Amino acid sequence: YGGGEGSIRQVIEHELIGRHKEALVDKEGSGLARLLDDNKVEDLRRMYDMFARVKGGAELLEDRVAAYCGQKGRDIVQSPENLADHGQYVARLLDLKELHDRLVRDAFRGEKGFVNKVNRAFVDFVNLCPRSPEFISLAMDSYLRGAKAGKQADARAASEEQLEGQLEKCLQLFRFVSEKDMFEKYYKGHLARRLLNDRSQSDDMERKVIQLLKTECGYQFTAKLEGMFKDMNTSKDIQERFSQHRAAAADAEDGGGGGGV
Structure with missing residues (x-):
């Protein structure tokens, strides 16, 4: 009896949903795009649970959600204003990433199909703009200098924890970048400027970012960055010892002159 009841339910679901799934998903005014526009998480979860019960239903939603994300991303990376x-360019992309991470987790139950297809969409549109590596490095530079990273970013990270959070979000975008050597070129230049001008907010955070990049890309990727950081610290030590030596010499000279009067 149970098997018969299950078969009947499957027939009904196929007739009501399976045969019309494209039309239901794409229906103007009440389909998937409208629910995504309005951030209707509970309705999206119900739609997913319903479509997951019919053949090809979950895959159809995955494709449509990824296409929706892809269009939003292309709008961001092609916007003259961004x-x-x-800073605004990076902030808009991070907002989109946060939105879709939340949707996949809460509406689509964290299913891997959604995760993988949305990530592929990010790879496509992030690399559509050749300036993405530069912009991501510039945003990280702004945070590490404690400056305002664009109109949509926080004016300054109030603590190391907040700073670390912002940098880790930027590194999420970095993972989508195909031309990682271009990112390295820009990041190396921005790091050199911070070190030479003594503009970095936190040496510890500089080291942490380099360590995260090493974990992501390997030793070869960060060898030059680590060398620059080590050389600059050595230079600072030498300058500090030289300054101490000059101060000590000046004190000794003053003391000697005072004794002879």
Whole structure:
């Protein structure tokens, strides 16, 4: 009896949902895009649970969600306003990433199909703009200098924890970048400027970012960055010892002159 009841349910679901799933998903005004626009998490979860019961239903939703994300991402990376402000460019992408991470987790039950297809969409549109590696490095530079990383970013990380959180979000975008050697080129230049001008907010955070990049890309990727950081610290030590030596010499000279009067 149970098997018969299950078969009947499957027939009904196929007739009501399976045969019309494309039309239901794409229906203007009440389909998937409208629910995504309005951030209707509970309705999206119900839609997913319903479509997951019919053949090809979950895969259809995965494809449509990834396509929706892809269009939103292309709008961001091709917007003249965003291209004029690296901080806003990065902030918009991070907002989109956070939105889709939340949707996949809460509406689509964290299913791997959604995760993988949305990530592929990010790879496609992040690399659509050749300036993405530069903009991501510039945003990280702004945070590490304690400056405002664009109109949509926090004016300054109030603590190391907040700073670390912002940098880790930027590294999420870095993972989607195909031209990682271009990112390395820009990051190396920005790091050199921070070190030479003594503009870094935190040496510890600089080291942590380099360590995260090493974990992500390997030793070869960060060898030059680590060398620059080590050389600069050595230079600082030498300068500090030289300054101490000059101060001591000046004190000794003053003391000697005072004794002879």
